[in-house]
Amino acid sequence: MELANRLFFRLYQCANMLHKTGTRAVEAQGLTTQQWAVLGALSRPEAADGMSVGDLARYLMVSRQNLSGLISRMERDGHLGSAPDGRDRRSRRITMTESGREVWVNEAQPNIRRYYGQALAGFSVGDMAHTLHYLLKLLGNMQRLDEEGVAAAEDGHEASDAATPG
Structure with missing residues (x-):
């Protein structure tokens, strides 16, 4: 338990420092780490035609509600556009x-590369590969827990709906 507590606390600290120092790395471009993640997701070849809000939220593992405000700010700043989804008119x-x-490729990317170099100073390629392996393993376990939690919540709603006289 003590080792697990230390591990998760360090992970929590790393996430907080990523937001703090990562945002500092791209603040000259008017970006935050959350906006950096959105632009990064949309810059992938498989997202060349854009992504639905739901798909983007699932990819980034954030709620649609959290993503909605972020997208609005990024649209206001001219970084993103949205249109009705041709496959599902209810979706954007x-x-x-x-x-x-332009901001992503020519301004933010050089700063992000520099940030990666500084944050990963002293890491060998093997260190990075091992870290990635263990983070993916942890993420997979957490995703499973999330899915189980969602399923349990849905079962609970169904049980309470069935018990409620209609």
Whole structure:
């Protein structure tokens, strides 16, 4: 228990420092780490035609509610555009604008590369590969817990709905 507590506390600290120092790395571009993550997700070749808000939220593992405000701010800043999704008119498709792509490729990327170099100082390729392996293993376990929690909550709602006279 003590070792697990130390591990999760360090993970918590790393996440907080990522937000703090990562945002500092891209603040000259008017970005935060959350906006960096959105632009990074949308810059992938498989997202060339944009992503639905739901798909983007699932990819980033955030709630649609948290993502909604972020997308609005990024649209206001000219980094993102949205349009009705051709496959599902109820859904919006989010794309990176030309201005957003310019900021991402020519301004933010050099700072992000420099940040990675500084944050990973002293890490060998093997260290990075091992760290990635263990983080993916932990993430998989956490995703399973999340899915079980969602299923249990849904079962609880169904049970309470069945018990409620209608």
